[in-house]
Amino acid sequence: xxxxxxxxxxxxxxxxxxxxxxxxxxxxxxxxxxxxxxxxxxxxxxxxxxxxxxxxxxxxxxxxxxxxxxxxxxxxxxxxxxxxxxxxxxxxxxxxxxxxxxxxxxxxxxxxxxxxxxxxxxxxxxxxxxxxxxxxxxxxxxxxxxxxxxxxxxxxxxxxxxxxxxxxxxxxxxxxxxxxxxxxxxxxxxxxxxxxxxxxxxxxxxxxxxxxxxxxxxxxxxxxxxxxxxxxxxxxxxxxxxxxxxxxxxxxxxxxxxxxxxxxxxxxxxxxxxxxxxxxxxxxxxxxxxxxxxxxxxxxxxxxxxxxxxxxxxxxxxxxxxxxxxxxxxxxxxxxxxxxxxxxxxxxxxxxxxxxxxxxxxxxxxxxxxxxxxxxxxxxxxxxxxxxxxxxxxxxxxxxxxxxxxxxxxxxxxxxxxxxxxxxxxxxxxxxxxxxxxxxxxxxxxxxxxxxxxxxxxxxxxxxxxxxxxxxxxxxxxxxxxxxxxxxxxxxxxxxxxxxxxxxxxxxxxxxxxxxxxxxxxxxxxxxxxxxxxxxxxxxxxxxxxxxxxxxxxxxxxxxxxxxxxxxxxxxxxxxxxxxxxxxxxxxxxxxxxxxxxxxxxxxxxxxxxxxxxxxxxxxxxxxxxxxxxxxxxxxxxxxxxxxxxxxxxxxxxxxxxxxxxxxxxxxxxxxxxxxxxxxxxxxxxxxxxxxxxxxxxxxxxxxxxxxxxxxxxxxxxxxxxxxxxxxxxxxxxxxxxxxxxxxxxxxxxxxxxxxxxxxxxxxxxxxxxxxxxxxxxxxxxxxxxxxxxxxxxxxxxxxxxxxxxxxxxx
Amino acid sequence: xxxxxxxxxxxxxxxxxxxxxxxxxxxxxxxxxxxxxxxxxxxxxxxxxxxxxxxxxxxxxxxxxxxxxxxxxxxxxxxxxxxxxxxxxxxxxxxxxxxxxxxxxxxxxxxxxxxxxxxxxxxxxxxxxxxxxxxxxxxxxxxxxxxxxxxxxxxxxxxxxxxxxxxxxxxxxxxxxxxx
Numbered sequence: 001x002x003x004x005x006x007x008x009x010x011x012x013x014x015x016x017x018x019x020x021x022x023x024x025x026x027x028x029x030x031x032x033x034x035x036x037x038x039x040x041x042x043x044x045x046x047x048x049x050x051x052x053x054x055x056x057x058x059x060x061x062x063x064x065x066x067x068x069x070x071x072x073x074x075x076x077x078x079x080x081x082x083x084x085x086x087x088x089x090x091x092x093x094x095x096x097x098x099x100x101x102x103x104x105x106x107x108x109x110x111x112x113x114x115x116x117x118x119x120x121x122x123x124x125x126x127x128x129x130x131x132x133x134x135x136x137x138x139x140x141x142x143x144x145x146x147x148x149x150x151x152x153x154x155x156x157x158x159x160x161x162x163x164x165x166x167x168x169x170x171x172x173x174x175x176x177x178x179x180x181x182x183x184x185x186x187x188x189x190x191x192x193x194x195x196x197x198x199x200x201x202x203x204x205x206x207x208x209x210x211x212x213x214x215x216x217x218x219x220x221x222x223x224x225x226x227x228x229x230x231x232x233x234x235x236x237x238x239x240x241x242x243x244x245x246x247x248x249x250x251x252x253x254x255x256x257x258x259x260x261x262x263x264x265x266x267x268x269x270x271x272x273x274x275x276x277x278x279x280x281x282x283x284x285x286x287x288x289x290x291x292x293x294x295x296x297x298x299x300x301x302x303x304x305x306x307x308x309x310x311x312x313x314x315x316x317x318x319x320x321x322x323x324x325x326x327x328x329x330x331x332x333x334x335x336x337x338x339x340x341x342x343x344x345x346x347x348x349x350x351x352x353x354x355x356x357x358x359x360x361x362x363x364x365x366x367x368x369x370x371x372x373x374x375x376x377x378x379x380x381x382x383x384x385x386x387x388x389x390x391x392x393x394x395x396x397x398x399x400x401x402x403x404x405x406x407x408x409x410x411x412x413x414x415x416x417x418x419x420x421x422x423x424x425x426x427x428x429x430x431x432x433x434x435x436x437x438x439x440x441x442x443x444x445x446x447x448x449x450x451x452x453x454x455x456x457x458x459x460x461x462x463x464x465x466x467x468x469x470x471x472x473x474x475x476x477x478x479x480x481x482x483x484x485x486x487x488x489x490x491x492x493x494x495x496x497x498x499x500x501x502x503x504x505x506x507x508x509x510x511x512x513x514x515x516x517x518x519x520x521x522x523x524x525x526x527x528x529x530x531x532x533x534x535x536x537x538x539x540x541x542x543x544x545x546x547x548x549x550x551x552x553x554x555x556x557x558x559x560x561x562x563x564x565x566x567x568x569x570x571x572x573x574x575x576x577x578x579x580x581x582x583x584x585x586x587x588x589x590x591x592x593x594x595x596x597x598x599x600x601x602x603x604x605x606x607x608x609x610x611x612x613x614x615x616x617x618x619x620x621x622x623x624x625x626x627x628x629x630x631x632x633x634x635x636x637x638x639x640x641x642x643x644x645x646x647x648x649x650x651x652x653x654x655x656x657x658x659x660x661x662x663x664x665x666x667x668x669x670x671x672x673x674x675x676x677x678x679x680x681x682x683x684x685x686x687x688x689x690x691x692x693x694x695x696x697x698x699x700x701x702x703x704x705x706x707x708x709x710x711x712x713x714x715x716x717x718x719x720x721x722x723x724x725x726x727x728x729x730x731x732x733x734x735x736x737x738x739x740x741x742x743x744x745x746x747x748x749x750x751x752x753x754x755x756x757x758x759x760x761x762x763x764x765x766x767x768x769x770x771x772x773x774x775x776x777x778x779x780x781x782x783x784x785x786x787x788x789x790x791x792x793x794x795x796x797x798x799x800x801x802x803x804x805x806x807x808x809x810x811x
Numbered sequence: 812x813x814x815x816x817x818x819x820x821x822x823x824x825x826x827x828x829x830x831x832x833x834x835x836x837x838x839x840x841x842x843x844x845x846x847x848x849x850x851x852x853x854x855x856x857x858x859x860x861x862x863x864x865x866x867x868x869x870x871x872x873x874x875x876x877x878x879x880x881x882x883x884x885x886x887x888x889x890x891x892x893x894x895x896x897x898x899x900x901x902x903x904x905x906x907x908x909x910x911x912x913x914x915x916x917x918x919x920x921x922x923x924x925x926x927x928x929x930x931x932x933x934x935x936x937x938x939x940x941x942x943x944x945x946x947x948x949x950x951x952x953x954x955x956x957x958x959x960x961x962x963x964x965x966x967x968x969x970x971x972x973x974x975x976x977x978x979x980x981x982x983x984x985x986x987x988x989x990x991x
Contacts, residue, residue: 005834012837012847016818020849027851 066141066161069148074099077156086141086163088134104130104138114145118157122147128164140168191267191288197244197281199224211267211290213260229256229264243271243284254291266295309333318394318415321401326350326369329410338394338417340387355384368398372411375400381418393422453493456486491793496633499560503640510644514670515555517547517594521580524562531570538577539570544584548592551667557641558665564634565598565661572659573602585664593666601658610653614639685804690715692737692807697727697753698769699745703792707740707769710796714803722746724753731762738806739766740790743781751784758785765806769794812856812948813925815888817848820859823884824866832869840865853924856948875952882956889957890964903965904940907958907987908932928954938969938989949980958985 060067066083070076075098084094087102103111107129117124127143142164148156185192191208195201201220209216212227228236232255239253253269268291274283309332312319318335322328328351331343339346339355346354352365361382371378379397386392395416400408460483467479502508521541532539543549562580569578578600586593605613614635642649642663649663694716698704704720711718719736721727725748727739739757743750754766768781768789778789787806790799825833837846840861844854863881867874890897896914900906911930918925928946935941942958944951951973958971969989976982 002831005831008834008838009830012845015845015847016849019847019852023849023851 063160064162066163068159068161069156070099070159071156072154083161086133086139086161087131088137093134102131104132106130114143115157118145118147119154122149122154138165139163140165188287191290193286193288195284195286197284199240202283208288211259211265211288212257218260227257227259229258232256240271240284243273244281254295264292265290266292316416318417319412320346320351320415321410321412322351323410324373324408326352335415338386338392338415339384345387355386356382357385358383368396369411372398372400373408375402375408392417392419394418453490456489456493459483459486460490487793496637499637500633503637503644508640508644510554510557512552512554512668514550514552514672515558517549517551517558517582517667518543520555520559520562521582524559524566524580527563528566528570531567532578535570535573536575537570537573539566540577540579542579542581544582546587547582547584547594548669550670550672551592552670553665553667554645557645561638561641561663562596562598564638568634569598569600569602569659569661573600576601576658586666589669591666591668593664595662595664597660597662599658599660604655604657604659605651605653606655610651613651614649685800686714688807689800689804691717692803693717693719693735694803695719695721695727695730695734695736695739695764697721697724697739697745697750698742699723700742703742703769707794710794710799711740714800716803724748724750724756727753728756728760731757731760731764736764738803739764740769741766741786742769743777744771750786751780754781754784754786767799767802767806812854812859813850813922814848814852814854815850816859816885817854817862818850819885819888820862820881821846821848823881828866828870832866835869836862836865839869853922856926878950878952879956879959882953883960884956885953886957886960886964897964901965903961903967903987903989904934906961906965907940907942908934940987942985942987943976944983944985945981947981951980951983951985954983955985958987962987962989 060080063080063082066086067080068076068083069078076094079094084091087094087097089097111127111129114124114127123144123146125144127145129141129143130138131141133139140163142162143159145157145159147154148158185203185205188205188207191211192203192205193201193208194203201222204216204219209219212219214222224236224240225233236253236255253271255267255269256264257267259265268289269286270289271284271286273281274285276282312332312334316334318338319330319332320328320335321330327348328346331346333343336343336346339351341354352362352369356362356365361384364380364382368378368380377397377399379395382394382396383391384394395418396413397416398411398413401410401412403409463479463483463486467476467483470476470479499508521543525539525541528539566578566580579598581597581599583595583597584592585595639649642665645665647663647665649661651659651661653659694711696704696707696711696718698707698720699722708718708720719730719734721730723745724741727741728748730736731739741750741754745753748756750768757764757766765787766785768778768786769792770777770781770789771792781789788802790802821833821837824836833846840858842858842861844858848854863874863877866872867877896909896917897906899913900909907930911932915927915930918927926948928944928948928950931943931945933941944954955971955973962969962971967989969987972986972988974984974986976984
């Protein structure tokens with residue numbers, strides 16, 4: 001072989017060796033590095049392992065369950081603290097413990113069976129048995145075990161041991177409770193039904209089956225809807241819903257169920273929710289009692305009672321039963337109606353406290369309650385106060401209520417509302433009293449009237465007789481004065497009577513004409529001054545200067561009011577003063593409210609009489625009229641006149657010190673000038689009147705004489721006619737300036753005559769002389785064609801004004 | 812390619828054909844390494860192709876036959892160097908199934924840069940095994956030699972056939988059927 005080949009091969013080998021050495025060097029270095037890394041890793045992992053081991057050791061030691069490692073031979077290899085404590089041994093004592101000494105002899109066989117399972121499956125679960133702890137204490141345990149292996153071979157087991165002694169005890173208690181429940185359930189005379197929360201039947205007992213006549217299987221397959229009375233289904237469903245919603249944990253119901261035969265059975269159901277330990281609802285337990293018999297007898301009772309209640313209610317008698325203490329135990333409708341209180345408001349209350357406030361009646365009630373407590377009946381009357389505050393009179397008939405042993409247990413009262421009767425009685429008495437008073441007042445009035453009228457009348461008649469016989473001018477004048485004065489008195493009386501009758505007939509009408517307040521007061525002062533001067537009384541008028549005295553209203557009625565009050569004041573004041581004051585109460589642009597005060601320091605009026613002073617036919621005292629005269633109508637008229645004009649009048653007085661009347665009146669203000677007939681005008685008018693022709697138509701001689709005298713005084717030319725016909729005849733031939741025509745006349749009366757005169761186209765002004773001041777008559781006059789009227793007895797100034805008005809052609 | 816493949820190949824050529832043939836194929840193939848190989852080194856794959864091709868020319872034997880022969884030779888080397896792999900199993904199929912699942916991972920631990928073929932092994936019956944070879948080196952004949960030698964090692968008789976799944980030989984299915 002070629003030597004060169006070997007040389008090349010050797011060279012290659014050398015190269016290869018060097019290459020290999022280099023690679024090996026490199027690998028050694030790499031190995032060193034990775035060894036170092038491995039060491040570090042090992043260290044870290046050992047640490048981690050130790051930590052994990054520690055962790056598991058902790059878990060092992062602190063586990064809630066006992067953990068024990070047992071060798072195949074039954075020796076304890078390791079155990080945790082829980083296991084040791086479960087047994088009650090200390091560390092030293094544990095050394096002598098082996099499984100064979102622990103297991104209860106009776107459980108050995110069972111435990112062997114589980115060990116077989118362990119060997120076969122590698123584990124067993126839920127072994128329950130007993131072991132002995134220290135001092136032979138029996139411990140109930142539950143064990144889960146898993147095989148402990150080495151190289152796949154089972155060498156022992158890890159047992160997790162739980163002490164279930166407490167649980168066993170609870171289970172025993174539960175078992176006993178269950179037993180007790182079963183005994184109750186099966187032997188209860190009440191039907192018991194257990195439903196799930198969604199209404200399924202879980203169980204029913206024998207009594208329940210007996211109530212409804214179904215077998216258990218039949219009932220469990222029945223729906224509640226099938227057995228409950230159709231009318232009650234909705235209500236029952238709602239109540240079950242309420243129970244289930246927890247609105248009511250407990251419900252007592254009465255319902256009708258249909259039994260298997262289709263008959264209705266009355267049942268009383270008491271349903272209760274069964275909750276678990278956490279308050280969750282689990283079941284509904286219902287106790288069902290057959291109350292059919294009770295219900296039927298009750299219904300009969302109720303029917304009976306209803307019947308009687310009906311009877312009683314229709315008798316309009318209010319019934320109430322009270323117990324021995326007087327507390328209401330039963331209240332009937334009619335009694336509620338009588339008192340206005342509801343049954344609920346009265347039940348349990350003592351009606352006496354509610355209804356009777358007056359001590360007098362409370363005593364009556366208590367007296368009768370005492371009688372009742374002795375077992376006796378009684379009847380009495382009481383005034384009660386109803387709920388609405390009205391009072392009512394009750395006639396009460398009370399009878400004791402007795403129990404079966406004849407003990408009085410309360411009483412029953414029959415109450416009749418006698419208020420209408422009582423009221424009628426009261427009204428009758430009042431009416432009688434009023435009638436008596438009224439009749440007495442009228443008697444007095446008539447007596448006064450006859451006295452009042454007769455006195456001046458007697459004077460007139462007497463004086464007239466004397467006048468006829470008298471020869472002396474002096475005496476004649478004296479008699480005539482007396483006659484005039486008596487006539488004036490009569491006129492006042494008659495005017496009063498007329499006024500009051502007009503007021504009572506609502507026929508008094510008011511005028512609204514311009515007048516001067518100051519003039520009215522001035523005239524009054526003049527009119528009254530002769531009386532005051534005579535009696536030596538100081539009469540003062542005091543009018544507020546701010547008052548706008550030009551007013552519109554009825555000045556005549558104002559004068560009348562003031563005259564009445566002032567005359568009274570003067571009449572009843574023997575000495576001292578009478579004051580009339582006028583002040584402004586309210587002042588407006590177009591009207592004014594005035595206050596008038598008339599006061600005196602006369603005899604005064606007693607407090608009791610003051611209240612009645614404005615009533616008709618009343619004077620302060622019978623003696624008053626005897627002493628002071630008067631009709632007793634003045635103040636009634638005054639009050640009515642004030643009120644008719646929209647005002648108010650009041651009086652205050654003290655006996656012996658004086659009296660003060662005050663009233664207010666509102667008048668419109670008049671801004672036009674008031675015609676004031678001054679003296680000059682009067683003289684001018686008198687001159688105008690002279691020789692004017694006046695036809696006086698009057699059938700009555702005295703009236704004729706009076707009128708002729710007055711007219712002659714004014715120097716008028718008077719022609720007289722006795723009746724309407726004569727007047728017509730005269731008017732046919734003669735012209736007159738004015739005719740004064742009486743209304744009631746023989747042959748032809750004034751109204752008919754006037755009509756004929758107007759038909760004859762004679763326009764001479766005709767003024768009626770009417771006997772009364774009633775407005776209707778005056779209208780008749782005007783309708784007949786007369787121009788105006790003057791009331792009799794003739795007031796000269798009024799007649800003067802009327803005549804002058806027509807002589808001036810109505811200006 | 813791991814150095815052992817080169818060193819064992821050259822050892823086999825020297826043993827069977829003498830040092831002169833070794834020198835010839837190295838010289839003529841003009842491999843870049845100049846034929847300097849150590850079993851623990853790593854060398855380009857094409858060099859073994861170059862060497863095998865050159866040997867084929869030199870001794871006038873087809874390349875696949877050469878490679879398969881080499882595979883059989885290599886089995887002996889492996890058996891000698893790593894007896895524990897073989898001792899773990901007591902039959903051929905167990906061993907062959909272990910190649911992919913155990914032996915190759917172990918090899919990679921020692922030689923992280925080793926480029927090993929992939930075997931998907933499937934036992935069809937107790938006597939029939941299917942192995943699918945996948946490698947861009949396309950040296951399935953080497954594997955076939957190793958498989959055949961495995962049967963011999965475990966004293967089992969049978970046939971090993973192959974079927975090209977990819978025509979270039981990168982994926983090949985071996986069917987191993989045992990007799991008796």
